[in-house]
Amino acid sequence: MGGLKKIYQTLCAHYGDLDWWPADTPFEVMVGAVLTQNTAWTNVEKAFQGFDGHLSPERILNLPMEELQRIIRPAGFYKQKSQYLKAVTKWFMRYDCDINAIKNRPLPDIRSELLQVRGIGNETADSILLYAFDFPTFVVDAYTMRLFERFPVDAGKTYMEVKSFCETELPRDKEVYGHFHALIVHNGKEHCKKKMDCAGCPLKTSCKKKLFEGAG
Ligand code: SF4
Structure with a gap:
């Protein structure tokens, strides 16, 4: 299984469905x-x-x-x-x-x-x-870049490189894109912060940054 799918499945299994983007319209x-x-x-x-x-x-x-x-x-x-x-x-x-x-x-x-x-x-x-508008387009942000750098996922350096890498690796599905982005942000706020807090991070068993540096 590709690294990206593994990250998605691990985060999904840990956090479940996140009721995210709180907006009515x-x-x-x-x-x-x-x-x-x-x-x-x-x-x-x-x-x-x-x-x-x-x-x-x-x-x-x-x-x-x-x-x-x-x-x-x-x-x-x-x-x-x-x-x-x-x-x-x-x-x-x-x-x-x-x-x-x-x-x-x-x-x-x-x-x-x-x-x-x-x-x-x-x-x-x-x-x-x-x-x-429910378009299947992957959102990349600072949390995504930080996680990919640390884990690591060799997705590229620029916004468009990382976006197209993710869109190629994942099924073309707006639900998957939306949920995965929400999970990355959530884990980025809980654990993979600027100063990482790896102790309870669901990705720690496969994350190289954690393994090599023994962080958390
Ligand atoms: S184990 Fe640590 S470095 Fe790796 S994703 Fe989790 S918080 Fe980030």
């Missing part, structure tokens, strides 16, 4: 994906609370920039993020906020279109496409 996923750039999810939650339950594309577009900045301030980088939110909302409005119209587009086309939107890089685009 695809638009909330989009907003969360922008707000979580360079910050912890707890700060995103505080920013969400500032909308007082009224989060809609119309509201984001109509809010004066200063007011939007005040609401999302807890998520940090609020001046940039307010502009990014307006830009991604405009993109969504181009489809009349019709989820199915977006889902019916070919993945490479919609992905490159999203990457043209201000503030949307690879990770944010893939998070939106996977978690809001």
